[in-house]
Amino acid sequence: MSPLSAARAALRVYAAGAAVILAQLLRRCRGGFAEPVFPPQPGRVAIVTGGTEGIGFATAKHLARLGMHVIIAGNNDSKAREAVRKIREETLNDKVEFLYCDLASMKSLRQFVQKFKMKKIPLHVLVNNAGVMMVPQRETEDGFEEHFGVNYLGHFLLTHLLLDDLQASGSPGRSSRVVTVSSATHYVGELDLDDLQSSGGYSPHGAYARSKLALVLFSHRLQALLEAKGSPVTANVADPGVVNTDLYRHVFWGTRLLKKLFGWWFFKTPDEGAWTSVYAAVSPALEGVGGRYLYNEKEAKSLAITYDPKLQRQLWARSCQMTGIADMSRDTLWG
């Protein structure tokens, strides 16, 4: 990617962020964000990736407060121990635990799934939340560009490996749910199927936006396949808005300074940012409903190309190749 294209990608990402911030500011001026109320979820089990901090931590905490058994999947042992302790203390729910899972490693993902399956418990909700943003150019253990590998391919593989548990735990009238966390940056993302690894030049902004666009395409395609099969699992996308978390640790220092000074005012808190994920995970209004892009606990439209079945199929097939799994959509299992 030429320096000019990289600058263009950065401007587009900043423009997308600024538009969301402006809308959030207006909403704050009109009374802010009201905490939604959800019904208790006893006996239900959820996995939240990246639940050790930020939006994932808040999501795990809200689900635990609703009585769910929550498994935090993350790659930081000490932060996880602290997160589990805090959530148990705040919610008085001791069915909160941590299982190590590094999304940058397919081996670690497979080990995580193996350990989860050994527990012999159901799985009703998978929240694909973990992510990195605008990291310097580097590769995952398996040689993937980090945004694409961690944010997208890691969750693509994880969802595949857990799909049988989700299907076995769902029933007509009480579906299991896959919630995938994307971002408004997907609206400015570009996806070149011939260069998913940024080998033609690296832009951290472009790479992040691409990973978030890929997640939306994945979720919509997953829903179409589940629906065709009559599966009791739904797939939706949650867009948290612009949220005051450490995700911004790699952005330009001026942006970090602005966030430090004014973030409390124009960013959502992690709790507010988590509400759309929690809504997607448990709201009765979404029973049996999938294929949605959810923002501020309401349906919104994702970028037009995310509804393109051909592009969805092509990305899906490529992702299967990259993660070394069979393309189930070609299987009769998927109808």
Ligand SMILES: NC(=O)c1ccc[n+]([C@@H]2O[C@H](COP(=O)([O-])OP(=O)(O)OC[C@H]3O[C@@H](n4cnc5c(N)ncnc54)[C@H](O)[C@@H]3O)[C@@H](O)[C@H]2O)c1
């Ligand atoms: N903060 C925002 O404004 C914002 C906006 C839109 C979307 N999002 C999305 O929300 C999600 C959560 O972000 P956040 O703002 O809470 O950021 P955060 O940095 O606070 O949390 C990210 C989480 O992902 C985990 N993670 C990172 N790499 C991992 C790996 N290799 N394996 C396992 N876990 C890993 C981290 O440990 C952490 O728990 C991300 O997918 C992000 O893209 C955030």
